[in-house]
Amino acid sequence: MSMFEGFRFRRVSSVVHLLDPRAKFFFVCVLFITAILNSKLPPLILLFFVPLPFVLMAGVQREWIRSMRGALFFAFIIFLFNFLFTYLYTEYPQVPSAPLLERSIAMTLRFLVLVESFSVFFLTTSPDHLGLALEQSHIPYEFCFAFTTAVRFVPVLAEEAQTIMDAQKARGLELERGNFLKRVRNYIPILIPLIVGAIRRSLELAEAMESRAWGASEKRTNLYVLKLKRNDYLLVLISVLMLILAVYVWLYIPIPSLTILLSF
Amino acid sequence: MIEVRDLHFTYPTGVEALRGINLTVRDGEFLAIMGQNGAGKTTLVKHFNGLLKPTAGEVVIDGVSTRDASVAQIARNVGFVFQNPDHQLFCETVEEEVAFALRNFGFKETAIKNRVDWALNLLDIKRYRETSPFMLSGGERKRVALASVLAWDPKVVILDEPTIGQDHRQKEKLRQFIVQLNAQKKTVIVVTHDVEFVAESNPQVMLMSGGEIVAEGDAREILTDQKLVAQASIVSPEITQILSGLPDLGIQKNVIDVHEATSILLDLLEVAS
Amino acid sequence: MIEGSPITVANETLAIIETRKLVYTYSGAKKAALKGVSVTIESGEIVILTGPSGCGKTTLCRCFNGLIPHFYGGKIEGEVVVAGHKVVDQTIYELARHVGLVFQNPENQLFALSVEKDVAFGLENLAVPRDEMIKRVDWALQMTGIEDLSERPPHELSGGQQQRVAIACVLAMQPDVMILDEPTSFLDPVGAQKIFEVINELNKELGITIILVEHRLDLASKYADHVVVMDEGKVVLDGEPRGVFNSEKARLIGVGVPKATRLYQILRENGTHLSGVPVTSEEASKLLLEVLKRD
Ligand SMILES: Nc1ncnc2c1ncn2[C@@H]1O[C@H](COP(=O)(O)OP(=O)(O)O)[C@@H](O)[C@H]1O
Ligand SMILES: Nc1ncnc2c1ncn2[C@@H]1O[C@H](COP(=O)(O)OP(=O)(O)O)[C@@H](O)[C@H]1O
Ligand SMILES: [Mg+2]
Numbered sequence: 001m002s003m004f005e006g007f008r009f010r011r012v013s014s015v016v017h018l019l020d021p022r023a024k025f026f027f028v029c030v031l032f033i034t035a036i037l038n039s040k041l042p043p044l045i046l047l048f049f050v051p052l053p054f055v056l057m058a059g060v061q062r063e064w065i066r067s068m069r070g071a072l073f074f075a076f077i078i079f080l081f082n083f084l085f086t087y088l089y090t091e092y093p094q095v096p097s098a099p100l101l102e103r104s105i106a107m108t109l110r111f112l113v114l115v116e117s118f119s120v121f122f123l124t125t126s127p128d129h130l131g132l133a134l135e136q137s138h139i140p141y142e143f144c145f146a147f148t149t150a151v152r153f154v155p156v157l158a159e160e161a162q163t164i165m166d167a168q169k170a171r172g173l174e175l176e177r178g179n180f181l182k183r184v185r186n187y188i189p190i191l192i193p194l195i196v197g198a199i200r201r202s203l204e205l206a207e208a209m210e211s212r213a214w215g216a217s218e219k220r221t222n223l224y225v226l227k228l229k230r231n232d233y234l235l236v237l238i239s240v241l242m243l244i245l246a247v248y249v250w251l252y253i254p255i256p257s258l259t260i261l262l263s264f
Numbered sequence: 265m266i267e268v269r270d271l272h273f274t275y276p277t278g279v280e281a282l283r284g285i286n287l288t289v290r291d292g293e294f295l296a297i298m299g300q301n302g303a304g305k306t307t308l309v310k311h312f313n314g315l316l317k318p319t320a321g322e323v324v325i326d327g328v329s330t331r332d333a334s335v336a337q338i339a340r341n342v343g344f345v346f347q348n349p350d351h352q353l354f355c356e357t358v359e360e361e362v363a364f365a366l367r368n369f370g371f372k373e374t375a376i377k378n379r380v381d382w383a384l385n386l387l388d389i390k391r392y393r394e395t396s397p398f399m400l401s402g403g404e405r406k407r408v409a410l411a412s413v414l415a416w417d418p419k420v421v422i423l424d425e426p427t428i429g430q431d432h433r434q435k436e437k438l439r440q441f442i443v444q445l446n447a448q449k450k451t452v453i454v455v456t457h458d459v460e461f462v463a464e465s466n467p468q469v470m471l472m473s474g475g476e477i478v479a480e481g482d483a484r485e486i487l488t489d490q491k492l493v494a495q496a497s498i499v500s501p502e503i504t505q506i507l508s509g510l511p512d513l514g515i516q517k518n519v520i521d522v523h524e525a526t527s528i529l530l531d532l533l534e535v536a537s
Numbered sequence: 538m539i540e541g542s543p544i545t546v547a548n549e550t551l552a553i554i555e556t557r558k559l560v561y562t563y564s565g566a567k568k569a570a571l572k573g574v575s576v577t578i579e580s581g582e583i584v585i586l587t588g589p590s591g592c593g594k595t596t597l598c599r600c601f602n603g604l605i606p607h608f609y610g611g612k613i614e615g616e617v618v619v620a621g622h623k624v625v626d627q628t629i630y631e632l633a634r635h636v637g638l639v640f641q642n643p644e645n646q647l648f649a650l651s652v653e654k655d656v657a658f659g660l661e662n663l664a665v666p667r668d669e670m671i672k673r674v675d676w677a678l679q680m681t682g683i684e685d686l687s688e689r690p691p692h693e694l695s696g697g698q699q700q701r702v703a704i705a706c707v708l709a710m711q712p713d714v715m716i717l718d719e720p721t722s723f724l725d726p727v728g729a730q731k732i733f734e735v736i737n738e739l740n741k742e743l744g745i746t747i748i749l750v751e752h753r754l755d756l757a758s759k760y761a762d763h764v765v766v767m768d769e770g771k772v773v774l775d776g777e778p779r780g781v782f783n784s785e786k787a788r789l790i791g792v793g794v795p796k797a798t799r800l801y802q803i804l805r806e807n808g809t810h811l812s813g814v815p816v817t818s819e820e821a822s823k824l825l826l827e828v829l830k831r832d
């Protein structure tokens with residue numbers, strides 16, 4: 001699924017990559033809230049451009065474009081639904097009008113802003129950094145460990161699934177043959193070795209963890225420690241200002257829609 | 265006959281695993297493909313039954329390019345035993361496991377029964393017929409996996425790293441079995457970095473390194489060539505090392521077999537005394 | 538060739554691991570996996586533990602670091618003493634300070650997203666302060682020759698590199714004994730040789746006792762001070778390498794006796810006696826040369 005491909009981390013280093021994941025996450029949340037608070041097109045267009053400098057600074061344009069392209073399909077569906085539903089069920093003028101169109105575009109753009117900001121976060125945050133951020137946010141260590149281990153073993157399991165598929169194909173298994181039911185059944189020879197292997201693997205993993213003093217002390221220490229640096233404080237500051245501005249505007253300043261602006 | 269012509273293969277990740285392989289495996293040949301981990305051995309043999317298709321070049325089996333046939337079609341003639349039996353065992357009984365491929369290839373029920381009997385006998389696992397493959401030991405699981413491939417009697421048998429995780433006795437059993445298969449006119453291709461295993465079986469040897477063929481020839485000729493062996497990052501057999509540790513006594517030194525080495529040494533001692 | 542030799546008081550002071558009449562049955566198993574094992578491992582030696590698959594080598598290793606009985610349960614009788622501690626009375630994590638275990642499959646014992654984080658895992662568990670931890674991690678990486686891999690994700694490394702990371706993981710905890718259960722079975726000869734060299738160095742430089750479970754005796758035996766051969770849950774041979782490899786029993790059990798020793802035996806059957814039992818090819822060449830010169 002190409003939208004998720006945009007969330008796959010690639011090991012590079014940049015100012016954005018070096019930011020504390022907690023600061024980045026805060027920033028993304030502020031973007032998120034701002035997007036939710038606004039339903040008018042002009043501020044959403046503005047919001048759409050806010051994460052772009054980060055994308056450029058991190059040098060992840062290609063991955064970012066790929067994830068946006070993946071999101072386009074969903075965006076289209078959201079657009080269609082918005083358009084149809086508001087058209088059919090609200091007191092809007094009964095003809096497809098400019099305001100209706102604008103409203104649907106705004107909703108779609110809101111979705112795109114959300115995807116965009118989260119994809120910037122995941123594209124520039126290594127899974128170990130993320131795990132670490134979880135750990136240092138007082139989330140139980142077992143949970144953080146499960147998270148990093150999952151990230152670590154997903155590619156291994158994918159590779160194993162490929163090998164198993166090859167092994168069964170070499171014994172004449174044709175996955176694409178037969179009717180629907182038969183095709184589902186064709187996957188049994190792949191699923192069983194995969195599951196048995198995963199169980200064996202987790203047992204061995206548990207053994208290795210135990211052998212390396214798992215659970216020895218209540219309070220573990222950590223090789224890596226996250227510390228907020230100047231850039232992180234800067235980002236948090238920017239985010240807070242943005243949040244204040246957004247809330248202020250939301251409360252006191254009515255924003256005209258693009259249709260109204262243009263009709264002047 | 266397997267003909268490989270200027271075969272190149274690049275994985276989607278961009279790894280160039282094969283860089284221009286040219287090779288002919290004749291019917292009835294016994295070939296060992298050797299080289300260090302990552303040399304491209306598995307990638308190469310996966311082309312022999314169509315699991316991988318060439319990025320450039322061609323693999324032709326009995327006159328048919330692997331591009332023009334499905335894996336299932338090619339597999340009927342080319343059996344492939346994977347390194348880890350746990351990647352293929354999934355049935356409730358050993359009997360079912362061995363019959364699996366036969367069903368896929370559309371054999372008739374009576375034929376299936378005969379062939380399962382034959383394969384279980386061949387690998388000496390008849391007593392486990394009704395046992396779950398998961399209850400067996402590592403060596404036994406390996407033999408079930410072998411039986412499940414040999415059951416359909418393919419002309420060519422490929423074994424990827426058959427010795428990994430096996431103890432000395434299991435290895436010796438396996439080696440005798442492979443030699444016997446070859447004696448019955450099967451083409452046998454073994455992928456391995458186990459030098460002693462190869463030295464004791466004396467097949468044709470092909471050395472690979474970095475996706476290319478380093479050398480090809482008789483086991484004795486290849487494995488005793490220090491330069492070639494070093495180039496492929498393997499080691500020469502212990503017997504060869506012992507003889508090459510001796511000064512030049514005018515004896516033959518390209519020896520890989522312990523019995524041959526002792527008879528040479530005994531001759532030398534007799535002449536001396 | 539002493540079978541289940543009684544432990545004498547004299548070497549008790551040197552013994553780092555000692556088992557007495559150890560019998561163990563996995564929970565739910567009908568047969569015992571260990572049937573009266575008595576072995577003594579002396580401090581500072583390199584021991585090779587070998588024998589056919591299923592003979593109980595891995596089970597014995599698990600008894601040495603407390604996985605048996607604490608992780609596996611089952612029924613244990615007899616005694617296991619490691620670095621002065623009775624295994625049944627200790628927790629696995631207490632024993633982890635004394636005994637490190639490296640497993641066969643490199644892939645399933647590394648779980649972090651960077652090599653250094655993996656190496657630090659044990660120290661983190663033991664709540665070692667961060668400054669000390671960084672020092673120890675660097676030291677362990679250096680001793681195993683993988684400093685340059687410290688930030689790489691372990692699952693992208695070759696099998697040989699992964700296995701060296703696994704050794705570093707255990708080494709960082711500064712154990713007295715390191716047990717390696719068939720560490721080279723997935724590796725090619727060059728990768729295997731590197732592992733043997735690393736553990737030999739750890740033994741010689743740091744005095745760490747090494748227990749190496751291995752089938753590849755051709756490559757490993759030159760490092761061994763002591764060989765233990767098991768069969769069907771029992772120790773059947775126990776002694777210094779030359780004696781063990783040269784015994785008729787070793788051959789009958791199907792231990793892969795080094796070719797150098799085999800050569801010696803065949804020559805002897807034909808009436809030519811070398812002045813000693815060779816274990817490595819260098820030794821064999823030297824001994825052969827002696828005979829050839831004599832004639
Ligand atoms: N599924 C795969 N995807 C990407 N690269 C691979 C894959 N399988 C193998 N490779 C790479 O191709 C090269 C050759 O691998 P392989 O054929 O498995 O070698 P060998 O069998 O000789 O150990 C290696 O560099 C390996 O990392
Ligand atoms: N987790 C387990 N549960 C039950 N039985 C086991 C388990 N692990 C090993 N065994 C059995 O114990 C015996 C010894 O096995 P093991 O110690 O793994 O041998 P080795 O390492 O020498 O190959 C074998 O019969 C094996 O089937
Ligand atoms: Mg391979």
Ligand SMILES: [Mg+2]
Binds near residue numbers: 594595596718719
């Ligand atoms: Mg074992």
